Amino acid sequence: xxxxxxxxxxxxxxxxxxxxxxxxxxxxxxxxxxxxxxxxxxxxxxxxxxxxxxxxxxxxxxxxxxxxxxxxxxxxxxxxxxxxxxxxxxxxxxxxxxxxxxxxxxxxxxxxxxxxxxxxxxxxxxxxxxxxxxxxxxxxxxxxxxxxxxxxxxxxxxxxxxxxxxxxxxxxxxxxxxxxxxxxxxxxxxxxxxxxxxxxxxxxxxxxxxxxxxxxxxxxxxxxxxxxxxxxxxxxxxxxxxxxxxxxxxxxxxxxxxxxxxxxxxxxxxxxxxxxxxxxxxxxxxxxxxxxxxxxxxxxxxxxxxxxxxxxxxxxxxxxxxxxxxxxxxxxxxxxxxxxxxxxxxxxxxxxxxxxxxxxxxxxxxxxxxxxxxxxxxxxxxxxxxxxxxxxxxxxxxxxxxxxxxxxxxxxxxxxxxxxxxxxxxx
Ligand code: PLP
Numbered sequence: 228x229x230x231x232x233x234x235x236x237x238x239x240x241x242x243x244x245x246x247x248x249x250x251x252x253x254x255x256x257x258x259x260x261x262x263x264x265x266x267x268x269x270x271x272x273x274x275x276x277x278x279x280x281x282x283x284x285x286x287x288x289x290x291x292x293x294x295x296x297x298x299x300x301x302x303x304x305x306x307x308x309x310x311x312x313x314x315x316x317x318x319x320x321x322x323x324x325x326x327x328x329x330x331x332x333x334x335x336x337x338x339x340x341x342x343x344x345x346x347x348x349x350x351x352x353x354x355x356x357x358x359x360x361x362x363x364x365x366x367x368x369x370x371x372x373x374x375x376x377x378x379x380x381x382x383x384x385x386x387x388x389x390x391x392x393x394x395x396x397x398x399x400x401x402x403x404x405x406x407x408x409x410x411x412x413x414x415x416x417x418x419x420x421x422x423x424x425x426x427x428x429x430x431x432x433x434x435x436x437x438x439x440x441x442x443x444x445x446x447x448x449x450x451x452x453x454x455x456x457x458x459x460x461x462x463x464x465x466x467x468x469x470x471x472x473x474x475x476x477x478x479x480x481x482x483x484x485x486x487x488x489x490x491x492x493x494x495x496x497x498x499x500x501x502x503x504x505x506x507x508x509x510x511x512x513x514x515x516x517x518x519x520x521x522x523x524x525x526x527x528x529x530x531x532x533x534x535x536x537x538x539x540x541x542x543x544x545x546x547x548x549x550x551x552x553x554x555x556x557x558x559x560x561x562x563x564x565x566x567x568x569x570x571x572x573x574x575x576x577x578x579x580x581x582x583x584x585x586x587x588x589x590x591x592x593x594x595x596x597x598x599x600x601x602x603x604x605x606x607x608x609x610x611x612x613x614x615x616x617x618x619x620x621x622x623x624x625x626x627x628x629x630x631x632x633x634x635x636x637x638x639x640x641x642x643x644x645x646x647x648x649x650x651x652x653x654x
Contacts, residue, residue, distance in 0.1 A: 249607030257284035279509025292552035305542035312547030325496035328517035337477035337503035338372025340514035348437035354529025368403040370447035404453035437471040442489035455493035481505040485593035508553030513546035576644035618646035
């Protein structure tokens with residue numbers, strides 16, 4: 228049995244039917260922006276392997292840091308012990324994330340980071356003498372991961388988890404933020420979505436521990452970019468009602484939107500912030516939850532004072548070393564120019580797609596480009612075209628999108644845009 232045949236018959240891939248899998252290609256190696264398949268086909272990884280590999284694959288500086296770390300201390304338990312890479316990474320995260328976020332909790336994946344953030348919010352409220360606050364508010368159209376609590380705050384209707392509806396906690400959903408980024412912000416709160424959010428939070432505030440949202444970009448829930456004023460107003464409402472504001476920056480963090488964090492772009496600091504994906508430059512699964520001094524103090528002053536979470540691989544030294552190396556690569560700020568250049572070029576080169584039949588909208592923010600179609604697009608149907616164009620794209624829902632590594636050359640950006648336009652024309 229060939230490797231590909233074994234894979235087809237035995238391995239589950241994300242969101243696939245193991246009894247009727249679509250085409251799956253065997254990746255032999257990767258370097259920079261490029262993937263090489265087992266038959267020698269080369270493709271630009273325009274997805275950054277699900278939005279992680281911001282510096283490209285197998286970046287020599289990250290590989291080197293990981294090699295050095297693996298020879299010294301690949302893993303050690305974090306209970307009662309600590310190590311240099313965790314401390315160094317923590318220092319940097321505290322310094323670079325929005326003001327007030329002073330405490331770091333390391334965990335294994337984005338979904339787990341969301342679980343941790345939600346547990347923090349509940350413990351905070353308990354310690355604050357508000358034990359009834361165990362639920363969460365969130366706008367429709369969000370995506371926060373595949374674990375149980377994370378699923379409960381994903382879009383309940385159009386999201387990926389409606390099958391589990393009966394088994395999920397009941398949360399409170401506000402309408403999707405209605406004003407797109409770049410549009411004028413209407414002063415009328417009914418029109419800008421704040422009135423509905425405010426009603427929800429006021430009505431159920433005594434049960435709500437936190438408001439969780441993806442700042443500025445609703446990613447897997449539809450690749451929509453919304454107005455920063457929504458976040459500013461959400462911050463005010465949370466302050467008024469003692470609700471914690473939780474930003475899920477797992478997709479937006481580390482430069483993707485053109486600023487280090489979407490929070491910076493919006494000028495809003497949350498109480499808790501989830502980081503993942505590009506944290507290690509996409510070299511290892513790793514995540515971190517940043518909490519404000521106030522949240523940490525409140526949890527610490529409660530009973531039992533302990534924060535009740537502690538994964539086996541918490542603070543894994545190898546992942547911390549990879550993350551430090553990735554942050555080193557961001558430190559000189561040149562990524563800003565790269566992301567700005569990618570944004571400008573994708574904006575120009577994708578503009579003609581607006582005139583194609585079936586295209587609803589074209590939008591670009593930082594290193595995120597979306598051609599939204601009027602109909603659903605099949606990822607499986609896109610794959611053979613990816614091989615032909617030499618650009619790996621995996622559309623979902625109605626969106627043909629790219630979230631490429633920041634290291635693309637201008638020629639590679641053109642190749643990605645041409646491939647997206649071809650998909651829009653053919654699918
Ligand atoms: N939150 C957001 C905004 C995401 O985009 C994702 C993944 O796409 C997650 C959470 C879940 O992260 P992970 O897949 O690492 O569990």
